[in-house]
Amino acid sequence: MLTINRLSHSDALILIDGAREKSRDIGIPMCISIVDESGNLIAFERMDGGKVTSITISQDKAFTAAAAKKATHEYNAANVPGNLAFGIHTEVGGRLSSVGGGLPVVVDGEVVGGIGLSSGTPAQDMECAEAGLKYFKRTIE
Amino acid sequence: MLTINRLSHSDALILIDGAREKSRDIGIPMCISIVDESGNLIAFERMDGGKVTSITISQDKAFTAAAAKKATHEYNAANVPGNLAFGIHTEVGGRLSSVGGGLPVVVDGEVVGGIGLSSGTPAQDMECAEAGLKYFKRTIE
Amino acid sequence: MLTINRLSHSDALILIDGAREKSRDIGIPMCISIVDESGNLIAFERMDGGKVTSITISQDKAFTAAAAKKATHEYNAANVPGNLAFGIHTEVGGRLSSVGGGLPVVVDGEVVGGIGLSSGTPAQDMECAEAGLKYFKRTIE
Amino acid sequence: MLTINRLSHSDALILIDGAREKSRDIGIPMCISIVDESGNLIAFERMDGGKVTSITISQDKAFTAAAAKKATHEYNAANVPGNLAFGIHTEVGGRLSSVGGGLPVVVDGEVVGGIGLSSGTPAQDMECAEAGLKYFKRTIE
Known part of the structure; x- marks a missing residue:
């Protein structure tokens, strides 16, 4: 038997905050x-004005x-073309995100677990995902 | 031009509460x-112990x-067989839920908007969805 | 943080045996x-002569x-028609199995975790799944 | 009538070993x-710690x-862009793997038959797939 550590729902809310x-x-x-840790959704928030396409994209990023x-x-x-991993983004029904x-x-x-952001540029999405991680680390320490 | 009334994210949190x-x-x-009101996800919560299958099922119920x-x-x-609506549950890629x-x-x-619950019996899921609606109506009045 | 218990690969082989x-x-x-425990595949065996359709069906049964x-x-x-759960089998992209x-x-x-068998009648599939569970329980005790 | 040569389940286990x-x-x-030889799964193993996304990716590689x-x-x-085969990785529902x-x-x-590995870099995956083939060839000779 394996023992696995997993985010709780209250952990997820800290990341979102x-x-x-x-x-x-x-x-x-x-x-x-x-x-x-298995890629299954714990919590989701679409801020007022968040994009409809990003509902799925943010989930796929967190899943990946x-x-x-x-x-x-x-x-x-x-x-990138020529790299042996090229084409990976269509795997798992297209859910494997390279964005x-x-x-x-x-x-x-x-x-x-995982955190996925979407609605801005990828750089903005990354910045906000990083901010979630940093706030989580400060909070649980 | 149409003007649409739609739940905000803070409304969604009241329903969840x-x-x-x-x-x-x-x-x-x-x-x-x-x-x-278009069926697109605003907020999702998997309480600790909620079922993995219910991640999708609760969304499909709310969507429907x-x-x-x-x-x-x-x-x-x-x-039900014989009724002209029989088979509706396979529509929209199986997302139209008759549960x-x-x-x-x-x-x-x-x-x-819509609210969907899943992880208990359908009767339990309905009871909790109703409770969400009742609390929302008390709060916004 | 949650702590989860999960079948290891060697546990899975005992169930298959x-x-x-x-x-x-x-x-x-x-x-x-x-x-x-999250429904993700650990081990799969198609015995010589097992059905091609059962590759997916056995996985979906175990997942469910x-x-x-x-x-x-x-x-x-x-x-069954008339029951409030009727139609559940088309959920999660049709992966929720009621067979x-x-x-x-x-x-x-x-x-x-979960075990799923397919290629016989449902009664035969159930008998073999039960046998896997019994052998596993005898072995780990 | 055609006669097809196909890996048996015991052959598959040798390749996995x-x-x-x-x-x-x-x-x-x-x-x-x-x-x-038709691309249908015979055997699958997720070693403890193997990636969840690789469950599907390894199957798609073997299938391809x-x-x-x-x-x-x-x-x-x-x-690669410009080559007449470019874009092939989205075919067969994205299952045709170019990784x-x-x-x-x-x-x-x-x-x-086919063997597919996933969880490392593509170079590591290739090395392990090659090792499976070599061990199989030594064993059946």
Whole structure:
């Protein structure tokens, strides 16, 4: 039997709080998704004005980051023609996202979940996802 | 030009609060989905212990209730062999739910969103969805 | 943070061994799927002669049993016209199975995974899934 | 009438054994999929710690290698803008994989199945898939 550590719902809300605050700072209403270590959704928020397409995109970014244990912008760097990973973005029914904005949530060296942001530019999405992680780390310490 | 009335994200959180409280009362951790009048997700919560399958099912119930402007248990009543609506549950890629637990959110006679619950029996899911609606109506009045 | 118990790959092989032995006893080559507590595949075996359709069906049965924490034959009993759960089988992209042969793997009162069998009649599939569970329980005690 | 040569389940286990040994050598827990000459799954193993996304990706790599009779890294080489094969990775519902790590299993000049690895870098996945083939060839000779 394996023992797995996983974000709780209250952990997920902390991550969302941190990401939302940064979204407000930069003036971009976001879709924010938090998944568990297996990639399954725990909490979702579409801020008023967040994009409809981003409902799915933010979930797929969070899914990818947690289930593949890798930030989506790292897949982005590898997903270029000629690289042996090229084409990875159509996998898992197209859910494997190579668009910046998905980050694994790592505690004590272990992936316990993922956060995905969408509605801004990928750089803005990444900035808000990072803010969620930072706020979470400050809060749980 | 049309003017549409739609739940805000803060409205969605009120609906979730009411549904969550009833879920705790009956001791069943639920997945709770709130969608807008177009059926698009605004907020989602998987209480610790909510079922993985219910992530999708609660969303589909809320989607059906809002987008079709009809409670999922009403589709259930119609979805019987011999009735002209039989088979409706495979529509929209199987997202049209005929399982009890999805209710439209109606304000001033107009559908402004939907709420979907899943993880208990359909009767329990319906009870918690109703509790969300009741708490919302008390709060906004 | 939550702490979750999950089948290991070696646990999964024990479950398959028990199910395969019963399959041989009754002379029906089966597809056997073992998933973790979140419904994700850990191990799969198509015995020589197992059906191609059963590759997916056995996985969906195991997924349903683990992720919904309920045997697929229990969904079958509820999935009848007039019952409030009718139509549940088209949910989660049609992956929610109401065909007998999927059982949750429960250890100390907690769902840690699921087993799904397919290629025989549902009764045969259920018999072999049960045999997998029994062999697993004998082995880990 | 055609007579088809196809990997048996016991052949599939040999291929997995060889791939798993190399995975352990390099310290990367892998998802390992073996399919028959038609691309249908015979056996699957997710080593403890293998990625959830790789469950599907390893299957798609094995599927592509067997059903298209071509290594996925050969598709990768062709899947570059300007080449007439560019875009092939979205075919078959996105299952046609152009990510390294899928190899056809060839016996006497004939494709009898496929092996797909995923969870490492494409180069690591390829190395482990090759190890599976080599071990299989040594064993059956």
